[in-house]
Structures are given as structure tokens and as C-alpha cells.
Amino acid sequence: MPTYARQAVTFERGEGAWLWDIDGKRYLDAIAGIAVCNLGHAHPAVHQALSEQSGKLLHTSNLYGIDLQAKVADKLTQLSGMDNVFFCNSGTEANEAAIKLARKFGHQNGIENPVILTTEKSFHGRTMGALSATGNDKIKQGFAPLLPGFIHVPYNDIAAIEAAVSADSNIVAVLIEPVQGEGGVNVPASDYLNQIRQLCDRHQILMMLDEIQTGVGRTGSFMAFQQNGIKPDVCTMAKALGNGVPVGACLASGKAAAVLTAGNHGSTFGGNPLACAAVLAVLNTLSDNDLIANAKIKGQQICDQIAQKTTGNPHIKQIRHLGLMIGVELDRPCGELVGKALAQGLLINVTADNTIRLLPPLLIDEQQIVFLTDTLSALIQEFTR
Ligand SMILES: Cc1ncc(COP(=O)(O)O)c(C=O)c1O
CATH class of the missing domain: 3.90.1150.10 (Aspartate Aminotransferase, domain 1)
Structure with missing residues (x-):
């Protein structure tokens, strides 16, 4: 097409x-x-990991244990400080996992119609949930009805988040890019994420960061949030995780790490041995250099x-x-x-x-x-x- x-x-x-x-x-x-x-391109460590793994085992599904997936989860949680990981195949899917996690978190807290706050000019992906979260009307045009349960406020405006969260008790989470990528490489105030962390703690809502573009070393730390000395409840990754092999991840910490349980979410390919071999090579190369x-x-x-x-x-x-x-x-x-x-x-x-x-x-x-x-x-x- x-x-x-x-x-x-x-x-x-x-x-x-x-x-x-x-x-x-x-x-x-x-x-x-x-x-x-x-x-x-053609990084030798990734090349070697992929060629070795493709001669051994490509895929078995998440019906069974996957040793490499567990190794990658260990390494990812160690590098990010998060507690656990759900693996998928792209950025938009990682955000779908985060959206589901936030909604279930809301239901667990008695909120029937949970709302997620995101920002104007944000980009979170092209599937219906992530598209509804996205703050760009141009790319939503022609795809109504969008998913309900999202509101958008200006980026880099902590007062706008505070006002929205104070006015709407259905807000269960914020989903924010540490630097807006598609929206124009918008770098917020250096304490924007710290202020969001405090606000989320105050209102007992989830701080979710979309690190799909900023993660995996791009901004000068493994995750961008590490430069603020904070930890979100949820963060999403994809893009550079596999250096070109399609893979995404939704990471959670603390109370958020216990929200999704068996049967709540899944993926046929997510975290398969081939993808995880690439991710492990990427993470080891980044740690060693x-x-x-x-x-x-x-x-x-x-x-x-x-x-x-x-x-x-x-x-x-x-x-x-x-x-x-x-x-x-x-x-x-x-x-x-x-x-x-x-x-x-x-x-x-x-x-x-x-x-x-x-x-x-x-x-x-x-x-x-x-x-x-x-x-x-x-x-x-x-x-x-
Ligand atoms: C911040 C952000 N979130 C989500 C996505 C969607 O990722 P994907 O294209 O892998 O679905 C992108 C892609 O550009 C992105 O930059």
C-alpha cells in the first residue's frame, strides 16, 4: 500500500x-x-549473535520458558532500574501494553473510566490505542472513532498537568516522552520529569515514560530519565533495543510491576530467542563501551x-x-x-x-x-x- x-x-x-x-x-x-x-550498521556483535542464534533456535512462543528472554530481562532491569519487563515487537505495541497496564491499575483502584494524560505534539504510535494517545490531529484524521480515555495538555507545562489532574479524578496515569521526537525534538526544562514524578506521587497516579526514541543510550544515559535521578512507574522501549531487529518492551517498577498478570496480555513473537539474542548483544556492547x-x-x-x-x-x-x-x-x-x-x-x-x-x-x-x-x-x- x-x-x-x-x-x-x-x-x-x-x-x-x-x-x-x-x-x-x-x-x-x-x-x-x-x-x-x-x-x-552490520555491527559485528549483533551479526554474530544473530547468525549463531538462527542456527540454534528462532522461536518457540511464550507457552514455554525462554532462557535468552530471561537474560535480557535481567540485563534490562539492571540497566534501567525497573523491576520487570513485557516483551513485544515494536514501539506502538510497547505503548499498548502501558495503556492496558494503566487502565487495569485504574480499575483496581475503583475507577471505571480511566483516563491517561498525554501531551500535545506527542507521538506514541499508529495502532488505535497509541494513536489515540498521540497528540497530533493530522495523523489521526480519517480514523475515528478513536479510543476514549485520553486527554492532551501542552508539553513542558507542569501547571497544565497539575490543573488537569486536579480537575479529573479519572486520570490514572501520564504518558510522556522525555524529549519529543516526532513533535520536533522538543527538549523540556531540565526538571520537567522530576516535577512530573512528584505530581504523580502526590496524586497517586502512574508516571509512564515513552522512551521508544530516547532510550538505549541515545540521549547520553541508558534511559533519558536517569539524567533526572528519578524512576518512572512504567517506561516503554523499542527502536534501538534490537539495533534493527524488531523488538519492543514495556518495563514496570514498584506497584505497577504487579498489575498485569497471567492471561492479561501476550504476544506470539514477543521476546523470542532471535530478537533476544540481538538485544543481549546490543546491551552487552553498550555496557562494555x-x-x-x-x-x-x-x-x-x-x-x-x-x-x-x-x-x-x-x-x-x-x-x-x-x-x-x-x-x-x-x-x-x-x-x-x-x-x-x-x-x-x-x-x-x-x-x-x-x-x-x-x-x-x-x-x-x-x-x-x-x-x-x-x-x-x-x-x-x-x-x-
Ligand atoms: C516516542 C515514540 N513512541 C512510539 C513510537 C512508535 O514506534 P513504532 O514505530 O516502533 O511502532 C515512536 C516511533 O517513532 C516514537 O518515536
């Missing part, structure tokens, strides 16, 4: 931050499959270089980032920059119409950073002239 407006390029192979198309032309991948290939710390340093380098190479350009409204989640907001729609960059061997993305989004692999090196910032800055200068 024609559900995608694709760029006119087809890739054949990759290595680290580089991709080659079917004609042999090389590109620097500064979008990493939309925050998926944090370890770059400086890649997560580097995300902070490299994100800053990229932003500094772009700022320096475009000094004085009044059409750049803001360059913002958390680690290697970077947005360069222009004063005008700039979607055509994607094709211009592609022609010069650079993959970028534009989101929210006027924000150039960069999500390079965490292992991007100094030379690649210079190529990225030279190419992009020159394009911005020419485009805004």
Missing part, C-alpha cells in the same frame, strides 16, 4: 555509520533508521560545529539536543533539505515541518561529524540565503 512517501534511494549494505546504495554510492547515515541503529557517554560529547560537538559554521544566520531559530537527539529549527518549512542532503551523500530527516532532525549512530566518529556538519551547514546557508 502506498503508505510511505519514500526517498528515491535503495540501500544495499552498511557498515558503522555508512550506507551504500544499490549503485555503490556511499552515504553518511545521520538518522540511523529513525533512532534504531545506535550501534551503526563508552558509547553512551560519547553520545553526550558527540551531540554537543555536532551542535557546536553547526552553530559555528552557520554563525549569524538569523533563519536558524534554535539548535537543541539531548545527547545525540538533535534538532535544528529553521524559521520556515525545510522538508526539501532531505533530498538536497541525500544528493550530497548525507541522510537527515525533517520533522514538524521546520526542524532538521539528526539521530546518528552513537559510534559516529570525529571525521564523520565534520562531514555531517560541513555538509548540513552549507545546505542550511544556501537554503536560507
Whole structure:
């Protein structure tokens, strides 16, 4: 079905931050499959884990024990500080699990019509629950009736959450992105998550974080919330967890960890041996290297270089980032920059119409950073002239 407006390029192979198309032309991948290939392409540890596992066992279903799934759950809870994990196959599914968990939590507390608060400009996925949670009317158009039980307030506005929660006793949870990705790389105030944590504790509602884009080292810590020294009740992950192998996870802690019980939720593929072999390789590689710390340093380098190479350009409204989640907001729609960059061997993305989004692999090196910032800055200068 024609559900995608694709760029006119087809890739054949990759290595680290580089991709080659079917004609042999090389590109620097500064979008990493939309925050998926944090370890770059064809990472040897992931390759080895997948090839070994595919010769052993791909799938048995969750009717039986899965040793690798238990190992991944141990590692994930250790790295995130959460208590337990439900495995699925994508980000939207991870959010569906969170939505179900929040609703059941509400019912357990005598609330018949539980409501989940999310934010305007948020993106939580395309299935009906996650789509209803999403705060973007454009992508909901044509799909009514949406699921009831969601309200949206402005992002980065703690007073708006407080007012909504105080006014509606049916609110059982908030679902928030630590940095809005699709909504324009919107980085909130540094204490936004801390304030949400306090508010949720005060009102005894669940703090749920959608870390599907921010998680797995992207922002300079394994989970973005770790930079705030807090722990949510629920967080969702996907994207970079399998470095390209489809896998998602919904993690819970404390009271939230006991809500979903046998028979409440499930997935045929979720957490199968093949996916878990990839995840384990990803998590071990991240733990054994400086890649997560580097995300902070490299994100800053990229932003500094772009700022320096475009000094004085009044059409750049803001360059913002958390680690290697970077947005360069222009004063005008700039979607055509994607094709211009592609022609010069650079993959970028534009989101929210006027924000150039960069999500390079965490292992991007100094030379690649210079190529990225030279190419992009020159394009911005020419485009805004
Ligand atoms: C914050 C966030 N949540 C959910 C999703 C949906 O994930 P998926 O496309 O794997 O269903 C995305 C995807 O872009 C996302 O960025």
C-alpha cells in the first residue's frame, strides 16, 4: 500500500555509520533508521549473535520458558532500574501494553473510566490505542472513532498537568516522552520529569515514560530519565533495543510491576530467542563501551560545529539536543533539505515541518561529524540565503 512517501534511494549494505546504495554510492547515515541503529550498521556483535542464534533456535512462543528472554530481562532491569519487563515487537505495541497496564491499575483502584494524560505534539504510535494517545490531529484524521480515555495538555507545562489532574479524578496515569521526537525534538526544562514524578506521587497516579526514541543510550544515559535521578512507574522501549531487529518492551517498577498478570496480555513473537539474542548483544556492547557517554560529547560537538559554521544566520531559530537527539529549527518549512542532503551523500530527516532532525549512530566518529556538519551547514546557508 502506498503508505510511505519514500526517498528515491535503495540501500544495499552498511557498515558503522555508512550506507551504500544499490549503485555503490556511499552515504553518511545521520538518522540511523529513525533512532534504531545506535550501534551503526552490520555491527559485528549483533551479526554474530544473530547468525549463531538462527542456527540454534528462532522461536518457540511464550507457552514455554525462554532462557535468552530471561537474560535480557535481567540485563534490562539492571540497566534501567525497573523491576520487570513485557516483551513485544515494536514501539506502538510497547505503548499498548502501558495503556492496558494503566487502565487495569485504574480499575483496581475503583475507577471505571480511566483516563491517561498525554501531551500535545506527542507521538506514541499508529495502532488505535497509541494513536489515540498521540497528540497530533493530522495523523489521526480519517480514523475515528478513536479510543476514549485520553486527554492532551501542552508539553513542558507542569501547571497544565497539575490543573488537569486536579480537575479529573479519572486520570490514572501520564504518558510522556522525555524529549519529543516526532513533535520536533522538543527538549523540556531540565526538571520537567522530576516535577512530573512528584505530581504523580502526590496524586497517586502512574508516571509512564515513552522512551521508544530516547532510550538505549541515545540521549547520553541508558534511559533519558536517569539524567533526572528519578524512576518512572512504567517506561516503554523499542527502536534501538534490537539495533534493527524488531523488538519492543514495556518495563514496570514498584506497584505497577504487579498489575498485569497471567492471561492479561501476550504476544506470539514477543521476546523470542532471535530478537533476544540481538538485544543481549546490543546491551552487552553498550555496557562494555563508552558509547553512551560519547553520545553526550558527540551531540554537543555536532551542535557546536553547526552553530559555528552557520554563525549569524538569523533563519536558524534554535539548535537543541539531548545527547545525540538533535534538532535544528529553521524559521520556515525545510522538508526539501532531505533530498538536497541525500544528493550530497548525507541522510537527515525533517520533522514538524521546520526542524532538521539528526539521530546518528552513537559510534559516529570525529571525521564523520565534520562531514555531517560541513555538509548540513552549507545546505542550511544556501537554503536560507
Ligand atoms: C516516542 C515514540 N513512541 C512510539 C513510537 C512508535 O514506534 P513504532 O514505530 O516502533 O511502532 C515512536 C516511533 O517513532 C516514537 O518515536
